[in-house]
Amino acid sequence: MRAALCPWPSSGPGGMVKTFDHLEPARCPREAHAVDLRKDQILVRVNLGERSYDIVVTTGEDAGLGAFAQSLVPGKLAFVVTDEHASAHAHMAERSLTAAGFQSNLAILPPGEAQKSLSTASLVYDRLAKCHADRKTLVVAVGGGVIGDLAGFVAATYARGLPLLIVPTTLLAMVDSSVGGKVGVNHPQAKNLIGAFHQPVGVWTDTATLVTLPDREYRSGLAEVVKYGVILDADFFAYLETQADALLGRQPEVVRQVVARCCRLKADVVERDEREETGLRMILNYGHTFAHAFETVAGYGTWLHGEAVAAGMACASRLAERQGLIPREVTERQLRLLRRFGLPTAPEAWPIADLVLTMRSDKKSLGGRLRFILPRKLGEAILVEDISEAEIRRVLEESVI
Numbered sequence: 001m002r003a004a005l006c007p008w009p010s011s012g013p014g015g016m017v018k019t020f021d022h023l024e025p026a027r028c029p030r031e032a033h034a035v036d037l038r039k040d041q042i043l044v045r046v047n048l049g050e051r052s053y054d055i056v057v058t059t060g061e062d063a064g065l066g067a068f069a070q071s072l073v074p075g076k077l078a079f080v081v082t083d084e085h086a087s088a089h090a091h092m093a094e095r096s097l098t099a100a101g102f103q104s105n106l107a108i109l110p111p112g113e114a115q116k117s118l119s120t121a122s123l124v125y126d127r128l129a130k131c132h133a134d135r136k137t138l139v140v141a142v143g144g145g146v147i148g149d150l151a152g153f154v155a156a157t158y159a160r161g162l163p164l165l166i167v168p169t170t171l172l173a174m175v176d177s178s179v180g181g182k183v184g185v186n187h188p189q190a191k192n193l194i195g196a197f198h199q200p201v202g203v204w205t206d207t208a209t210l211v212t213l214p215d216r217e218y219r220s221g222l223a224e225v226v227k228y229g230v231i232l233d234a235d236f237f238a239y240l241e242t243q244a245d246a247l248l249g250r251q252p253e254v255v256r257q258v259v260a261r262c263c264r265l266k267a268d269v270v271e272r273d274e275r276e277e278t279g280l281r282m283i284l285n286y287g288h289t290f291a292h293a294f295e296t297v298a299g300y301g302t303w304l305h306g307e308a309v310a311a312g313m314a315c316a317s318r319l320a321e322r323q324g325l326i327p328r329e330v331t332e333r334q335l336r337l338l339r340r341f342g343l344p345t346a347p348e349a350w351p352i353a354d355l356v357l358t359m360r361s362d363k364k365s366l367g368g369r370l371r372f373i374l375p376r377k378l379g380e381a382i383l384v385e386d387i388s389e390a391e392i393r394r395v396l397e398e399s400v401i
């Protein structure tokens with residue numbers, strides 16, 4: 001086994017986000033943003049030089065979105081992209097944009113991963129052309145990760161780039177896909193094969209939009225939340241343990257704090273490896289090598305992504321134990337929390353040979369060598385290479401329900 005050096009100091013994310021301040025993420029200096037924050041709003045600044053942007057985390061603050069948008073772009077034309085399940089939130093966004101002086105257009109797409117395609121992107125291009133969009137036109141993505149990725153891809157490519165405002169409405173989109181600028185569509189050969197890095201000009205996260213999100217989708221998003229605690233922040237993990245019921249009950253204050261913390265943690269990684277060049281961003285793939293194999297072998301859609309990630313983290317943690325990296329207790333705490341969130345902690349009885357084969361072809365494997373992000377302790381993870389296939393098989397055999 002060859003363990004790559006941990007990209008962070010052994011104390012964890014260290015300078016990036018070390019102090020937890022009782023879950024009060026640092027607010028930016030006033031001059032960093034143009035909106036006035038309410039007391040219950042949290043601001044997360046993503047520092048990327050001239051591509052820096054703010055994420056506002058709020059609850060039930062429809063009116064603020066328009067003012068926020070106005071502070072970001074000089075133009076007065078907004079193009080809102082959403083799907084049928086998030087359309088009520090998109091209508092709300094439109095009202096707010098209109099009240100702030102925007103002329104707004106709306107494209108409502110069918111829901112689902114199938115919309116992340118070049119053909120749907122092409123339909124949206126047609127609509128943009130029809131309303132004479134130019135480089136000042138603000139594309140507003142109101143929805144989950146599918147809409148964010150698709151509308152983001154359109155924004156990155158139409159007229160060589162339009163400003164993008166993301167309004168995430170799933171927990172996964174709030175804590176993951178709206179941070180970091182990865183946009184794209186799928187190719188029949190592989191997910192997310194066609195894409196770009198296109199940072200948004202801002203993210204408006206209103207946790208009140210989660211009220212309509214189905215329970216299974218919400219729980220699925222919690223898997224990514226747990227992931228951040230395991231790989232980057234032991235204090236945050238402990239907070240999740242104590243606030244699990246409040247989080248499951250979608251208590252606004254707790255949801256806001258959790259969303260903001262996850263955004264801060266992901267932003268800290270993205271700020272150091274914006275374009276996935278140094279390998280740092282790979283740490284965010286904890287549990288994902290196993291998860292992609294589960295999704296592929298089970299058939300996409302059998303499990304939600306977060307469900308696969310939950311079982312994937314459980315397997316990765318067992319693997320870390322086998323490698324002597326962590327004591328059993330670290331795995332046990334993850335399993336307890338994931339089960340509390342109603343998430344699976346083991347794969348179903350899928351053929352192990354198929355799972356291993358899929359992992360070998362994973363884009364994270366290097367020349368067929370299996371590489372994994374594994375916890376070294378709670379709040380810290382490392383990249384481990386050259387794990388033998390026999391080890392993976394053993395973990396899968398032990399894990400299968």
Ligand SMILES: NC(=O)c1ccc[n+]([C@@H]2O[C@H](COP(=O)([O-])OP(=O)(O)OC[C@H]3O[C@@H](n4cnc5c(N)ncnc54)[C@H](O)[C@@H]3O)[C@@H](O)[C@H]2O)c1
Nearest residue numbers: 085086111144145146147169170172173177182209212213
């Ligand atoms: N760009 C990135 O960095 C990144 C990171 C992680 C995931 N992703 C991508 O994100 C996508 C998954 O995102 P997702 O889990 O949000 O899926 P999704 O966008 O498909 O949303 C899940 C479901 O919830 C519905 N929905 C959305 N908001 C709702 C609301 N408020 N109320 C009721 N229903 C609502 C959607 O219509 C859909 O049916 C994948 O395509 C994945 O590749 C991208």
